[in-house]
Amino acid sequence: QVQLVESGGGVVQPGRSLRLSCAASGFTLSTYGMHWVRQTPGKGLEWVAVTWYDGTKEYYADSVKGRFTISGDNSKNTLYLQMNSLRAEDTALYYCGRGGTHVWLIEYWGQGTLVTVSS
Amino acid sequence: QSALTQPASVSGSPGQSITISCTGSSSDVGNYNYVSWYQQRPGKVPKLMIYDVTNRPSGISNRFSGSKSGNTASLTISGLQAEDEADYYCTSYTSSNTLVFGGGTKLTVL
Numbered sequence: 001q002v003q004l005v006e007s008g009g010g011v012v013q014p015g016r017s018l019r020l021s022c023a024a025s026g027f028t029l030s031t032y033g034m035h036w037v038r039q040t041p042g043k044g045l046e047w048v049a050v051t052w053y054d055g056t057k058e059y060y061a062d063s064v065k066g067r068f069t070i071s072g073d074n075s076k077n078t079l080y081l082q083m084n085s086l087r088a089e090d091t092a093l094y095y096c097g098r099g100g101t102h103v104w105l106i107e108y109w110g111q112g113t114l115v116t117v118s119s
Numbered sequence: 120q121s122a123l124t125q126p127a128s129v130s131g132s133p134g135q136s137i138t139i140s141c142t143g144s145s146s147d148v149g150n151y152n153y154v155s156w157y158q159q160r161p162g163k164v165p166k167l168m169i170y171d172v173t174n175r176p177s178g179i180s181n182r183f184s185g186s187k188s189g190n191t192a193s194l195t196i197s198g199l200q201a202e203d204e205a206d207y208y209c210t211s212y213t214s215s216n217t218l219v220f221g222g223g224t225k226l227t228v229l
């Protein structure tokens with residue numbers, strides 16, 4: 001069955017970097033679009049980024065463009081989110097999600113990894 | 120990338136039907152059929168309930184249905200049950216090649 005397991009979250013100071021990982025199993029990463037979505041504790045969901053199944057395209061929310069980079073390693077079946085120049089407002093639970101019948105559908109979600117940006 | 124507009128809360132009694140609206144613009148909901156709905160119970164991961172406006176994933180009860188008119192998509196839950204109490208989020212593809220979520224609606228089953 002499809003499983004997504006995020007890791008790499010933690011407490012980081014403003015301006016520093018962090019890399020999140022999402023280990024996928026039950027499917028091949030290279031055949032689906034993959035997303036990152038975040039949720040501020042007690043608040044709503046915010047889409048962060050998507051990468052195409054073949055890695056040829058990636059798109060970002062305006063709030064993270066230029067600071068975050070989404071990528072995948074097909075040999076490890078793992079998705080990444082490199083987060084640079086972190087801000088307090090980036091504090092959230094970060095979920096990775098797998099696309100479905102098309103890239104813009106998030107069909108499966110991981111359990112999330114918590115990122116706290118604080119001095 | 121303004122969030123889609125959802126009512127903050129809705130409520131209904133067991134057995135009743137409720138509808139949650141999700142209003143966007145011609146840049147998202149109005150011009151694309153890539154609207155999805157997610158259910159999120161407290162402390163849990165979002166669960167896909169409706170995709171591509173009207174489609175139900177395998178295993179989702181037919182009490183859940185989706186529709187769209189103009190710039191507004193809707194999720195209807197019929198025969199309301201206590202287990203339906205949760206937060207519901209809509210999302211849509213946008214002309215900027217992004218996804219945008221609604222602010223979420225808290226459903227209370229009275």
